[in-house]
Amino acid sequence: MNLFDVYPLNNIEITKASGSTVWDANGQAYLDLYGGHAVISIGHTHPHYVERLTTQLNKVGFYSNSVLIPLQVELAEKLGKVSGKKDYHLFLCNSGAEANENALKLASFYNGRKKVIAFKGAFHGRTSLAVSATDNPKIIAPVNETDNIVFLPHNDEAALSAAFTKYGSEICAVIIEGIQGVGGIKEASVSFLQQIRALCDQYNAVYIADSVQCGYGRTGLFYSHDYAGVEADVYTMAKGMGNGFPVAGISISPKFKPWHGMLGTTFGGNHLACAAALAVLEIMDQDQLMQNAEKVGSYLIEELKKIEGVKEVRGRGLMIGIELPESLPNVKKDLLFKHHIFTGEAKPNVIRLLPALNLNKEQADHFLNEFKIALKG
Numbered sequence: 001m002n003l004f005d006v007y008p009l010n011n012i013e014i015t016k017a018s019g020s021t022v023w024d025a026n027g028q029a030y031l032d033l034y035g036g037h038a039v040i041s042i043g044h045t046h047p048h049y050v051e052r053l054t055t056q057l058n059k060v061g062f063y064s065n066s067v068l069i070p071l072q073v074e075l076a077e078k079l080g081k082v083s084g085k086k087d088y089h090l091f092l093c094n095s096g097a098e099a100n101e102n103a104l105k106l107a108s109f110y111n112g113r114k115k116v117i118a119f120k121g122a123f124h125g126r127t128s129l130a131v132s133a134t135d136n137p138k139i140i141a142p143v144n145e146t147d148n149i150v151f152l153p154h155n156d157e158a159a160l161s162a163a164f165t166k167y168g169s170e171i172c173a174v175i176i177e178g179i180q181g182v183g184g185i186k187e188a189s190v191s192f193l194q195q196i197r198a199l200c201d202q203y204n205a206v207y208i209a210d211s212v213q214c215g216y217g218r219t220g221l222f223y224s225h226d227y228a229g230v231e232a233d234v235y236t237m238a239k240g241m242g243n244g245f246p247v248a249g250i251s252i253s254p255k256f257k258p259w260h261g262m263l264g265t266t267f268g269g270n271h272l273a274c275a276a277a278l279a280v281l282e283i284m285d286q287d288q289l290m291q292n293a294e295k296v297g298s299y300l301i302e303e304l305k306k307i308e309g310v311k312e313v314r315g316r317g318l319m320i321g322i323e324l325p326e327s328l329p330n331v332k333k334d335l336l337f338k339h340h341i342f343t344g345e346a347k348p349n350v351i352r353l354l355p356a357l358n359l360n361k362e363q364a365d366h367f368l369n370e371f372k373i374a375l376k377g
């Protein structure tokens with residue numbers, strides 16, 4: 001049997017990893033500023049993480065949501081504290097798409113409506129409704145097509161007002177990333193998020209903050225949406241939550257009342273997933289990783305803005321987009337194969353930095369030096 005060939009692969013096999021360094025099968029070291037797509041939050045093979053997972057695996061790795069799992073309660077308490085949403089409730093699942101799917105479903109159960117507002121450039125995942133709310137017709141299969149999603153231009157306050165005037169109480173939810181990731185590191189403006197909050201309140205629609213990529217402390221705040229000073233009704237999270245162990249969740253405002261069977265999953269919130277998520281939050285808290293993300297990220301952004309040849313630098317904390325001119329199409333590839341630095345990308349020519357939140361200044365400086373050389377070709 002062969003693999004179903006859906007991923008364009010770099011010809012590199014990673015055999016060892018530690019912190020923000022990974023090594024290939026030939027022993028070549030790479031600086032990892034991609035974190036396997038914003039997933040590595042506390043660094044590869046962090047000793048506390050490895051220890052907590054190993055200890056848990058030796059006790060019990062998995063049991064379903066038919067028994068008491070005190071680790072889930074511990075995780076909810078810790079997440080409430082670190083995220084500043086102590087009165088919210090946690091539902092655990094397994095991936096970013098599943099988190100968004102559940103958030104949209106919860107919204108629809110709540111107000112009985114169907115229409116969802118999403119934005120140009122958005123990426124919310126590949127499951128049925130999440131992919132319908134994703135602005136990429138190529139990955140929407142005919143069976144996923146629906147009239148329930150209304151796409152609006154990003155950060156366009158007049159268009160948002162007009163949509164609420166037109167659809168009014170048909171609108172179930174507004175789903176928005178605090179900073180679009182796949183869309184090229186585009187931040188939702190403070191006034192736009194405030195307007196979403198106000199209109200959702202006015203029409204009893206649900207404000208869903210997709211924090212799958214921009215959340216979990218990456219920008220210096222736990223949820224990047226909270227820069228706007230207003231709270232969402234539901235925050236979805238995944239990627240950084242388990243530092244590589246598949247775990248995701250939704251943080252739900254107390255206004256939603258659960259009933260048995262309303263949401264569910266076999267694997268979500270299993271013992272190992274909770275141990276991984278707890279290890280991440282413990283390290284984030286203990287080592288003040290949100291503060292570090294803010295500090296090292298601001299430094300990187302400031303320095304990148306000084307570099308000649310860069311079209312634009314966008315983002316916050318350690319979620320950074322470097323837009324390059326069309327005349328420099330090979331920088332990402334060169335960074336990887338000549339300078340041994342992993343980065344992400346977005347169309348048309350944006351380099352995305354999504355490193356672990358404990359990236360240090362020396363590593364940032366190493367990148368800046370190599371990047372300047374790579375720009376010269």
Ligand SMILES: Cc1ncc(COP(=O)(O)O)c(C=O)c1O
Nearest residue numbers: 095096097123124125181212213
């Ligand atoms: C903002 C956002 N939402 C949702 C997802 C989907 O997450 P997953 O791939 O874990 O399903 C992603 C993945 O890149 C994302 O960036």
